Amino acid sequence: MSFSDINTEYLLFGGAAIVSVLAFTALILVPALGSYGRTWEKVTAGLLSMFILVTLILVGIGIGVLIVVNWDSIYGLFT
Secondary structure, eight states: OOGGGSOHHHHHHHHHHHHHHHHHIIIIIHHHHHTOOSHHHHHHHHHHHHHHHHHHHHHHHHHHHHHHHTHHHHHHHTO
């Protein structure tokens, strides 16, 4: 499989996923780990940061499901 065989949508979603993970790492994980000195504090901060990441992903999935389920009503607002 070559690079040109991949559909554009997959490339865009893959790029968005990479940007999202990099933003999470730079804006949430690194400051959380840098704020503490002891190892157990860093591990706890990392686990809580992962909890935040999972929560953000689940909220995004929930909003996406709501949009798909209510698409007819949403589309009717703009026509």
